[in-house]
Amino acid sequence: MRADGRTLLGPVSLEVEEGEHVLVVGPSGAGKTTLLRAIAGLARIDAGNVAIHGQAVSEGPRELVPPRDRGLGFLFQGGALWPHLSVRRTIEFVLRARRVPRGTWPARVAELLELVDLLGFEQRKPGTMSGGEKQRLALARALSAEPRILLLDEPLGPLDAGRRQSLLERLAALQAKLGLTILHVTHDPGEARSVADRVMTLERGRIVAGDQAQGALP
Amino acid sequence: MSRTLVLFALAVLFVAGLAPVLLMFARLSPGDLATLLDGRTLALLGRTVLLGVGVVFIAVLVGVPFGFLTSRTDVPGSAILRPLGVVPLVLPPLFLAMTFTSFLDVSGAAMTILVLGVGTFPIVALFAGRAWRRIDARREEAAYLVGGLPAVLRMELPLVLPAVLCGACLAFVFAVNDFSVPDFVGFVGQKFNVYADEIFATWQIDRIDEREGRAVATSLPLVGLTLLSLLPALALRRKGALATVGSDFQRPAPLALGRWRLPAFLFCLTVVAATTAAPLGRLAWEAGGGAQGFSLATMQRAFATTLDQSRDQLGASILYAVAAATICVPVALVLGHAAERARYGRFLEWIAILPIAVPAILFGIGNIVLWNHPLTSSFFRGGGLVVLMFVGRFLAYPFLVSSGAVASLDRELEEAGELAGAGPIARLGRIVAPSLWPSLVGGWTLVFVLAMRELDATILVSAANGTAMFRIFNQVHFGRDDFVAALALLIVFVAVLPGLLWTLFGGRKLEVLP
Numbered sequence: 001m002r003a004d005g006r007t008l009l010g011p012v013s014l015e016v017e018e019g020e021h022v023l024v025v026g027p028s029g030a031g032k033t034t035l036l037r038a039i040a041g042l043a044r045i046d047a048g049n050v051a052i053h054g055q056a057v058s059e060g061p062r063e064l065v066p067p068r069d070r071g072l073g074f075l076f077q078g079g080a081l082w083p084h085l086s087v088r089r090t091i092e093f094v095l096r097a098r099r100v101p102r103g104t105w106p107a108r109v110a111e112l113l114e115l116v117d118l119l120g121f122e123q124r125k126p127g128t129m130s131g132g133e134k135q136r137l138a139l140a141r142a143l144s145a146e147p148r149i150l151l152l153d154e155p156l157g158p159l160d161a162g163r164r165q166s167l168l169e170r171l172a173a174l175q176a177k178l179g180l181t182i183l184h185v186t187h188d189p190g191e192a193r194s195v196a197d198r199v200m201t202l203e204r205g206r207i208v209a210g211d212q213a214q215g216a217l218p
Numbered sequence: 219m220s221r222t223l224v225l226f227a228l229a230v231l232f233v234a235g236l237a238p239v240l241l242m243f244a245r246l247s248p249g250d251l252a253t254l255l256d257g258r259t260l261a262l263l264g265r266t267v268l269l270g271v272g273v274v275f276i277a278v279l280v281g282v283p284f285g286f287l288t289s290r291t292d293v294p295g296s297a298i299l300r301p302l303g304v305v306p307l308v309l310p311p312l313f314l315a316m317t318f319t320s321f322l323d324v325s326g327a328a329m330t331i332l333v334l335g336v337g338t339f340p341i342v343a344l345f346a347g348r349a350w351r352r353i354d355a356r357r358e359e360a361a362y363l364v365g366g367l368p369a370v371l372r373m374e375l376p377l378v379l380p381a382v383l384c385g386a387c388l389a390f391v392f393a394v395n396d397f398s399v400p401d402f403v404g405f406v407g408q409k410f411n412v413y414a415d416e417i418f419a420t421w422q423i424d425r426i427d428e429r430e431g432r433a434v435a436t437s438l439p440l441v442g443l444t445l446l447s448l449l450p451a452l453a454l455r456r457k458g459a460l461a462t463v464g465s466d467f468q469r470p471a472p473l474a475l476g477r478w479r480l481p482a483f484l485f486c487l488t489v490v491a492a493t494t495a496a497p498l499g500r501l502a503w504e505a506g507g508g509a510q511g512f513s514l515a516t517m518q519r520a521f522a523t524t525l526d527q528s529r530d531q532l533g534a535s536i537l538y539a540v541a542a543a544t545i546c547v548p549v550a551l552v553l554g555h556a557a558e559r560a561r562y563g564r565f566l567e568w569i570a571i572l573p574i575a576v577p578a579i580l581f582g583i584g585n586i587v588l589w590n591h592p593l594t595s596s597f598f599r600g601g602g603l604v605v606l607m608f609v610g611r612f613l614a615y616p617f618l619v620s621s622g623a624v625a626s627l628d629r630e631l632e633e634a635g636e637l638a639g640a641g642p643i644a645r646l647g648r649i650v651a652p653s654l655w656p657s658l659v660g661g662w663t664l665v666f667v668l669a670m671r672e673l674d675a676t677i678l679v680s681a682a683n684g685t686a687m688f689r690i691f692n693q694v695h696f697g698r699d700d701f702v703a704a705l706a707l708l709i710v711f712v713a714v715l716p717g718l719l720w721t722l723f724g725g726r727k728l729e730v731l732p
Binding site for chain 2: 067074081094097098145
């Protein structure tokens with residue numbers, strides 16, 4: 001993938017097994033976010049393909065399955081929370097978009113907020129919440145579409161050490177409970193190593209090291 | 219972005235804003251173009267450029283220090299002085315011309331430049347003030363530690379310069395396209411003949427079968443000049459030179475002026491007194507009897523009579539302005555969003571601003587040519603045409619405000635909505651629009667004010683003869699000073715009201731800049 005004459009993401013071959021937690025580590029500008037965006041369908045690739053559960057979702061620049069139908073949850077770097085919506089409305093936004101019957105919303109909202117330990121925060125807006133609470137809300141939003149795959153873009157970035165550990169443990173518990181596949185990118189080599197099944201290193205848009213990685217293509 | 223929505227918005231833009239312009243240009247013949255480079259046309263071009271440059275000089279000279287002092291310093295009363303300084307922008311230029319020609323024994327070029335300079339300096343002040351407010355406190359403190367206030371100003375001027383340039387370009391565009399000021403100044407004193415006036419004269423004098431092409435030919439250099447002036451403004455905006463604040467932005471504390479505080483206050487007070495208090499005071503004085511003897515009872519009677527005699531015109535003006543603003547905002551949001559997010563955005567930007575690059579008079583003529591046919595005669599005579607003209611003429615402003623606001627909106631907010639399963643319309647209506655609320659209200663207010671004070675585009679269109687501004691234009695030539703002044707004050711009051719109400723009760727700032 002190229003932009004402004006610069007390669008954002010080189011040829012990368014990456015396969016993630018169902019239920020795996022794969023950590024991709026790399027310095028700033030290595031292409032980590034671009035990799036996640038390409039998988040989610042938010043950025044177009046020039047060549048190659050992306051497949052989810054064996055089904056091709058992108059072939060070169062051609063989008064075969066739109067982002068919303070890829071069964072993905074995305075935890076954006078910085079949260080990307082909607083500042084005008086309360087916690088409850090944020091979750092309801094997703095439920096409405098997914099055409100979940102309205103009668104089930106209260107129970108579903110409560111269930112999701114309990115999962116991320118935000119019960120009691122229903123009326124709060126992102127601007128009034130701490131960094132950790134915002135990340136948990138972003139996680140609840142990502143989970144409310146019932147994804148099978150979770151893409152995490154530097155999810156621990158804005159948190160202090162204590163909250164990082166707490167969120168990691170919560171992610172691990174959720175993964176076990178919901179059977180999620182997680183692709184997690186970070187610039188911090190120490191982050192999430194304890195919970196990841198595999199660690200790969202991305203540099204200048206290419207995977208240069210990794211357990212069981214397919215490696216870089218020429 | 220939903221293609222259907224964009225196509226619908228483009229259709230509105232085309233019918234209301236582009237069709238009248240394109241139709242006029244299609245009527246150009248080689249014969250019309252023959253006059254383009256003759257001595258008279260070149261002299262006209264020279265005078266129009268002189269007008270624009272003179273206006274920009276005044277606007278920058280007053281606007282930059284006023285914007286700086288009221289936005290970034292501890293000058294006393296800045297919270298009141300800042301909004302008062304914007305009032306000349308709300309006042310129809312004709313009112314400013316009426317005031318200044320009665321105060322000062324100056325006419326011709328000097329008076330035209332002065333009036334339009336006063337009317338446009340708030341644009342520069344608004345741009346400069348916003349740029350100054352968006353300089354991060356840490357940058358400023360770093361400069362302050364090195365060399366105090368002079369070092370702060372040295373560091374900040376290059377950062378503010380693009381915004382000042384942008385404001386100056388818009389002031390130039392407003393000035394060279396204005397018809398009412400040179401027309402009125404010429405009516406009461408020495409004439410300063412410029413393009414906008416010439417197009418009007420060409421349309422009135424020429425034979426009906428020849429005048430369309432000649433009016434277009436007359437305007438061509440002005441269109442080129444306007445597009446050239448908009449070019450740097452758009453380029454600066456595209457490059458993000460108008461300063462977008464990041465999420466870790468730290469608002470700077472007001473700069474302490476020390477012993478310069480009193481002179482700075484006097485400067486701001488003088489500006490507000492000369493550009494806001496004087497025109498409004500003069501109108502109030504005229505409404506109260508003026509030279510025949512001022513009294514509050516006379517003023518009361520003048521307002522009662524004016525309301526009685528002009529209720530229909532005022533009502534029509536408000537109705538047209540509300541309708542135009544209400545149509546413009548959603549269309550501008552769709553186009554502004556597409557301009558920022560779609561691959562064809564830059565092209566869209568150019569076609570959206572085309573109607574403001576064409577002189578208002580020519581735009582009005584285009585509408586006459588487009589709609590004055592047997593099939594559309596009932597529409598041509600009705601208020602619908604006036605609303606359509608206002609939409610076409612002013613859509614560019616909320617478009618620029620919306621697209622500027624979309625540019626500063628984190629794209630990931632929308633992407634999160636997309637991944638959640640929300641379609642383009644849901645994302646636009648439930649994520650983008652609520653996040654841009656101050657800009658959308660700002661765009662609405664901008665169109666409302668511009669439509670309330672509009673005269674140039676509608677002056678030749680019979681359907682618009684029922685507006686309050688047209689009534690004033692007619693009456694100034696018949697010496698009914700108290701009536702004109704009272705109606706002018708009522709127009710100003712109505713024009714200011716929505717913005718004032720939002721500022722007082724809306725709880726959030728009004729965003730009117732791109």
